[in-house]
Amino acid sequence: MQFPNFKDKYAGDSLFSPEDHWKHKIERGDPPTFHPPTGAIFCYQEKMMEYVLKTHKTTKVKGFLDEMYLITETNDQVAIIGGLSKGAPAIVTIMEQLIALGVKRFISIGIAGTLQKGINIGDIVICDKAIRDEGTSYHYVKPSKYAYASEKMIERMKKSLDTHNQKYFVGTSWTTDAFYRETVAEVNHYQKEGVVTVDMEASALFAVAQYRNVEIGVIFTISDSLAELQWDPRFHLKEPSEKLEILYQATVSILFR
Template sequence: MDDEVIVKPKPIKDFARKKVIYIPVDSPSRIIQKALEKNAIKESITPYGRFYLLEDKVALLQCLGAPLAILSLEIFIVSGAREILLLGFCGSLSHELKIADIVSISKAFSEEGTSKHYFSRRKIFCPSSILRERIESTLNTLSLPFSTGTVVSTDAPYRETKSWLAQKQKRGIYSVDMEISAVFALAEFYEIHAAALMVVSDELSSGEWKTGFHHPKLDEKIKKYFFPFINK
């Protein structure tokens, strides 16, 4: 069997950087977009998300879900990226995690359909220990508390049933998102570094949905925890 790919991603020289900050979605106030627009050397609005060229990195914003994330990130990788930091939102599956809490992801379970195209027999993916330790060290230096925990990545947030929740809680899975496992898989496939730092935007642990996207602490946490990596 010939495994050579037919459609290959093409490099984009204007956005070639070794570091990528990937933010799947912004808060309702667009606080991240405003910060990126203020600091960007160049900006491009594409069908695959918003690209921002910064001094020593490139940022990818508004690129929701595993398929679209990987489509864009793979372009950055062939353009020279060697490191991906995902800064995003997650839902809490644990009673220990509340809205606006911060989680450094230690392991990702795949329920999305993208990662299997890179590792057909794998369902669990881990961050780069080097990058994760660097992110956590920065937070500790800034005296910013955080939790560590696992995440499950799904393509279907409207199929998070009570039986699904019970199963995840039984396995000790802390949170849910839509991209992390695919990003970790992509990074492992290309032998580059990836890690994820998340803010809890909603709670599902009780079996009822409690949204926090308009919580007053959300933008405050984004400034404290995300901006040091965006502006660094």
């Protein structure tokens, strides 16, 4: 069985597009009421969003998403988007709509589980490529084991973290749709391959960026571990939340330039 099921998937034009979404809203008298930013930060954790809104001046965008804010210190050229559902289909839909408005650069900041014993809770990982074990990416680019981050974005993130005196790792993530079907055999296999993290969005974000010719970077802090072939959740500790704050500080300037 092949995937996608329709063999000529990649030769066909889409029946409707993100631009059609905005055209429909305009026709219904509900146009975007904000000047689109050039960069966007995807924020999955509530505590990180609370930190940004508490410590930085922002303007809430009306008429598009429940939690989208333009960041004043960037002259409203960068937006942060919270309240996101987990998983590739949801985040890709939002990314597509933002690209249609003119957003060209994205950074996804989130938490991930580690597969490696040498990676600790609260460590920072720049994802340079991701194993495509989700379904969304295959509707954008032809099958391959990996999808890749934007090289320029990787270098900018590394440079910014160096400037902020932050230790970090660079490595591969395993992107999967099924949080509760990460099997022992899979973890053992990817651990031996040197895969650093497991997440639910990265490979799809990379595929969309490739397809739409925009830049994307994905960066994690470690919140749980599968390295001992059992789940060790540490979401509640202060280290992941503190590192998310640092990651915001280190990455917002990358998008504002």
